Structures are given as structure tokens and as C-alpha cells.
Amino acid sequence: MLELFQYSFAIRGLVAGLIIGFIAPLIGIFLVLRRYSLIADTLAHVSLAGIAIGFLLKINPILTAIASTVLSSVVIERMRTSKKVYGESALAIFLSGSLALAVVLISLAHGFNTGLLNYLFGSIVTVKQTDLLIIGSLGALVVVVLALFYKELVYITFDEESAQVSGIPTRLINTLLIVLAALTVSLSIPIVGVLLISALMVIPVVTALQFRRSFIKTIFIAELVSLFSVVTGIFASFYLNLSTGGTIVLISLLVFAVSLGLRKR
Amino acid sequence: MPVDHTKNIIEVSGVSFAYNEDLVLENVDLNIHKGDYVGVIGPNGGGKTTLIKIMLGLLSPSRGTVRMFGVDIHDFKNWSRIGYVPQKVINFDVNFPATVFEVVAMGRYGKLGIFKSLTREDKRIINESLRQVEMFEYRNRIIGDLSGGQQQRVFIARALAGQPEVIFLDEPMAGVDVLAQDQFYQLLKKLNRELELTLVFISHDIEAVVNEVTEIAFVNRSLSYDNNPKNFGRGDLEKLYGDNKFIHHHKHA
Numbered sequence: 001m002l003e004l005f006q007y008s009f010a011i012r013g014l015v016a017g018l019i020i021g022f023i024a025p026l027i028g029i030f031l032v033l034r035r036y037s038l039i040a041d042t043l044a045h046v047s048l049a050g051i052a053i054g055f056l057l058k059i060n061p062i063l064t065a066i067a068s069t070v071l072s073s074v075v076i077e078r079m080r081t082s083k084k085v086y087g088e089s090a091l092a093i094f095l096s097g098s099l100a101l102a103v104v105l106i107s108l109a110h111g112f113n114t115g116l117l118n119y120l121f122g123s124i125v126t127v128k129q130t131d132l133l134i135i136g137s138l139g140a141l142v143v144v145v146l147a148l149f150y151k152e153l154v155y156i157t158f159d160e161e162s163a164q165v166s167g168i169p170t171r172l173i174n175t176l177l178i179v180l181a182a183l184t185v186s187l188s189i190p191i192v193g194v195l196l197i198s199a200l201m202v203i204p205v206v207t208a209l210q211f212r213r214s215f216i217k218t219i220f221i222a223e224l225v226s227l228f229s230v231v232t233g234i235f236a237s238f239y240l241n242l243s244t245g246g247t248i249v250l251i252s253l254l255v256f257a258v259s260l261g262l263r264k265r
Numbered sequence: 266m267p268v269d270h271t272k273n274i275i276e277v278s279g280v281s282f283a284y285n286e287d288l289v290l291e292n293v294d295l296n297i298h299k300g301d302y303v304g305v306i307g308p309n310g311g312g313k314t315t316l317i318k319i320m321l322g323l324l325s326p327s328r329g330t331v332r333m334f335g336v337d338i339h340d341f342k343n344w345s346r347i348g349y350v351p352q353k354v355i356n357f358d359v360n361f362p363a364t365v366f367e368v369v370a371m372g373r374y375g376k377l378g379i380f381k382s383l384t385r386e387d388k389r390i391i392n393e394s395l396r397q398v399e400m401f402e403y404r405n406r407i408i409g410d411l412s413g414g415q416q417q418r419v420f421i422a423r424a425l426a427g428q429p430e431v432i433f434l435d436e437p438m439a440g441v442d443v444l445a446q447d448q449f450y451q452l453l454k455k456l457n458r459e460l461e462l463t464l465v466f467i468s469h470d471i472e473a474v475v476n477e478v479t480e481i482a483f484v485n486r487s488l489s490y491d492n493n494p495k496n497f498g499r500g501d502l503e504k505l506y507g508d509n510k511f512i513h514h515h516k517h518a
Contacts, residue, residue: 033358149379154371162349162371163371165321165323165349166376166427167342167345168374209360213362214367215362215363215367217362218362
């Protein structure tokens with residue numbers, strides 16, 4: 001019996017990791033292909049402000065993180081489509097603005113406890129039983145919504161204008177995608193942390209793209225890369241006493257480097 | 266094939282459009298009938314693309330109305346009757362992970378509606394569309410690996426897969442080599458004559474289009490229309506453009 005499984009926190013962490021590892025590339029593929037990679041990073045910073053609010057109000061920080069990212073994602077999408085602000089400027093505003101808010105809130109509370117560091121870089125010990133429930137149910141919601149709108153999302157990602165002409169409600173589906181991204185970002189925080197979250201959504205997808213396969217096969221490869229990185233990362237960090245989030249991201253980067261090498265033809 | 270001029274598919278009446286203060290289109294009237302093969306031509310910046318976007322409901326006109334199959338464009342819901350081939354080849358993501366089959370399948374999505382997946386009948390129609398443009402053998406290839414001309418045929422197949430009655434093509438020759446362009450014109454002629462599809466073809470390459478289409482709509486802020494393009498001679502072009510330098514010389518066999 002593996003030593004890891006003697007600890008219930010480790011099992012919770014592993015389960016949460018698997019759920020996140022499964023969802024992140026599903027959302028990530030649509031973000032990467034639409035040149036939205038940075039939105040994950042922006043929403044992660046927004047969620048840090050959400051976490052700070054949670055600490056301050058003594059509410060589960062995942063819930064406040066979800067609320068703040070979902071709200072901001074809708075506002076970012078509005079700003080982008082209104083064309084009053086360039087898309088990437090909207091991201092920059094939210095990225096720096098929410099970080100500023102987080103820092104101010106943290107200083108207001110005179111620095112919080114060590115828990116905050118875990119939210120920044122991720123640690124399987126932060127996953128509580130209620131977190132697992134939240135991650136599990138919202139994770140299921142993300143998968144179901146993605147499955148229902150899969151073909152519309154593929155079409156819009158490939159060619160938004162033609163999708164619109166064919167009668168697909170592009171605005172609704174764009175908003176849906178960005179809200180799902182916000183949910184995924186908030187859910188992934190306990191495992192990989194605020195600062196490393198976009199890696200899990202982006203790196204497995206970019207790795208899978210190197211193989212130049214069909215859309216469905218690309219998702220499948222990205223899933224393999226992601227789940228492999230999460231599982232080996234959690235084991236390695238547990239036995240070698242390393243940061244969980246950092247280890248997961250470094251392993252996925254290693255796989256990415258191998259895929260680049262394989263493509264050298 | 267004599268064009269049936271009795272059935273209007275698209276009616277554009279009194280349409281004007283301005284970006285800020287800049288008048289791009291002024292009081293444009295245009296009727297497109299069933300079976301027409303219309304070339305919408307004019308200089309770059311003359312308002313062709315704006316007109317098409319208004320016809321497709323992507324832009325709202327400042328003044329005037331558009332009716333599609335007799336329904337005001339703002340209330341028009343039956344988008345599966347419309348096919349669209351965008352100006353794609355030149356701004357195409359060659360790394361996009363989709364097979365030719367997956368791209369053509371998108372043509373069914375508007376018709377299927379949300380929550381539904383492809384049926385056996387959908388797949389049959391997709392394969393049939395691929396055969397129509399002679400790209401069936403390429404169905405498992407990645408779209409980015411094909412030549413510009415092949416990609417454009419795939420986009421035609423995608424439009425055909427929706428089984429539309431009218432197809433809009435926005436500068437479809439951009440990024441396609443001359444030999445492939447000839448094949449492409451043959452294909453369009455076949456679709457127009459054999460499948461009796463109405464085609465609206467947007468191009469700045471006037472001389473090439475004049476030889477192909479059955480009617481011409483010349484757009485340069487205002488619109489002039491001719492249902493005998495062969496009459497649309499050099500003199501008209503110079504008069505309309507006002508300046509020779511806008512004319513693109515093109516040898517077409």
C-alpha cells in the first residue's frame with residue numbers, strides 16, 4: 001500500500017487534482033485557440049482578490065473566488081465586445097487592478113495566516129472536505145455544459161463570423177465559455193495555486209497541438225498530458241516535500257519540451 | 266439556364282450606412298432572385314463588404330431595410346437557408362487542430378441546433394458535400410496542411426453541408442493560385458447551374474468576375490446593376506472607378 005493513501009488529506013488532494021486536471025485542458029483548448037491564453041492568468045489574479053475577501057469576511061475563500069472571477073469574466077467580455085477598450089487592455093486592467101485590491105486587503109488584515117501562501121502556490125493540504133464537494137459539483141457542471149455546447153464552441157473557435165451567420169448565438173456562447181473559464185480557475189486554486197493556474201490550462205493543450213491531430217484527438221492528448229502531470233506531480237511533491245503546484249507545472253513543461261523535440265521533423 | 270426572375274430571395278431597399286460621419290453606402294437598392302449568380306464588385310473601400318455584412322445581418326444599416334426570403338433581416342431566423350464562405354484563406358490558423366471532415370461538419374451545426382450531435386444522415390450529407398467539391402479523399406487530413414485552393418473548396422463544402430438555397434462568398438479567391446482559381450470558377454458554375462444554387466460572389470477582381478456571373482452589382486458607395494455582365498465593358502469601369510489605377514488586370518481562360 002502506498003504511503004500517500006494513509007493520509008485522508010492526500011487522497012482528497014489527489015481526487016481534487018484529478019478533477020482539475022481533467023477540466024483544465026477542456027476549457028484551455030478553446031482559450032488557447034482563440035488567443036485567450038492570458039485570460040486564465042487574469043482571472044487567477046482576480047481570484048486572489050476574491051480569496052482575500054474570503055479571508056477578511058471569514059467565508060470559504062473558494063466561494064468568494066468563484067463569485068469574483070465569474071463577475072469579472074462577464075465584465076471583461078463586455079468590455080472586449082463593446083470595443084471601447086482593446087481586449088488585452090481589458091485583461092491588463094483586471095490583472096493589475098485585482099492584484100492591487102488583493103494587496104490592499106491583505107495589508108488591511110495585517111498579513112493573514114500562512115494559509116494564504118498555500119493559495120498562492122497550491123498545496124494538497126489546503127483541500128478540505130467542503131472544497132472537494134464544491135470542486136466535484138462545479139467540475140461536473142463545467143463538463144456537462146461543455147458537452148452540451150461542444151459543437152457550437154468548436155465552430156465559434158474556428159470561425160466566429162461563419163458561426164454567427166449560421167444562426168449560432170455567438171454572444172451567449174462566448175459569455176458561457178468565459179464563465180466556465182472563471183469557474184475552472186477558481187476551482188483549481190487549492191491544487192496549483194493562483195500563480196500557476198494558467199499553466200495547467202495552457203501547457204497540456206499547447207503540447208497536444210504539436211501532434212497536429214483532429215480536434216477530438218487533440219483534446220484526448222491534452223487530457224493525457226494534464227492527468228499525467230497532475231498525478232506524478234502530486235506523488236513527487238508528497239515524497240520529495242516539494243510545492244505541489246510548482247512540481248505539476250514543471251512536469252507538464254517537461255512533457256511539452258519532449259513534444260516539441262518529437263515534432264522536429 | 267434561364268434565371269427565374271419572379272422569386273426574390275433578398276431585397277435590399279434604400280440602404281445607407283455610415284461609419285461615424287463617413288457615408289459608406291448611400292441609398293442602395295438591390296434585388297437578388299432565385300438562381301441568380303451575382304457578382305458584387307467594386308474597388309476596395311467601396312462598401313462591398315459592408316453591404317454583404319448588412320445583408321447577412323452582421324451589421325445594421327443606418328437607413329433602409331433588408332428582407333431575406335420575405336422576412337425582415339432582424340426577424341430572420343432560418344439561417345440554415347444561407348451559406349457563407351468567408352475570406353478565410355489569408356487569415357487562416359494553419360495550426361488549428363481540425364480535420365477536413367470536422368470543418369465541413371460545422372456546416373451542419375446551425376441546422377442541428379444546440380444540444381444535438383451528428384446523426385448518420387448528417388454524416389452522409391457531409392460526405393456528399395465533400396464529394397461535390399472533390400475533396401472526399403482528403404477528409405481525414407488536417408485543414409492547415411492543404412493548399413489555399415483546397416482549403417477554399419473545403420469551405421464551399423462546409424457551406425453546402427448546410428443545404429442552403431443561397432451562398433455568399435466574400436473574396437473567395439484571396440490566397441488561391443491562378444490554376445486553382447479556374448477550377449474554383451468551374452465549381453461555382455456547376456453549383457449554380459446543376460444545383461440551382463443562388464450565388465452572391467464578392468470580388469474586387471472585376472474582369473475575372475464579369476466572365477463568370479449572370480448579373481453584376483457594382484458597389485462604390487452607390488450601386489449600379491446590370492443583368493448582362495458582358496455589356497459591362499472597360500468604358501463603364503473607367504467611368505465608375507474614375508481612375509484607371511483601381512482596375513486589376515487579370516488573364517482568365
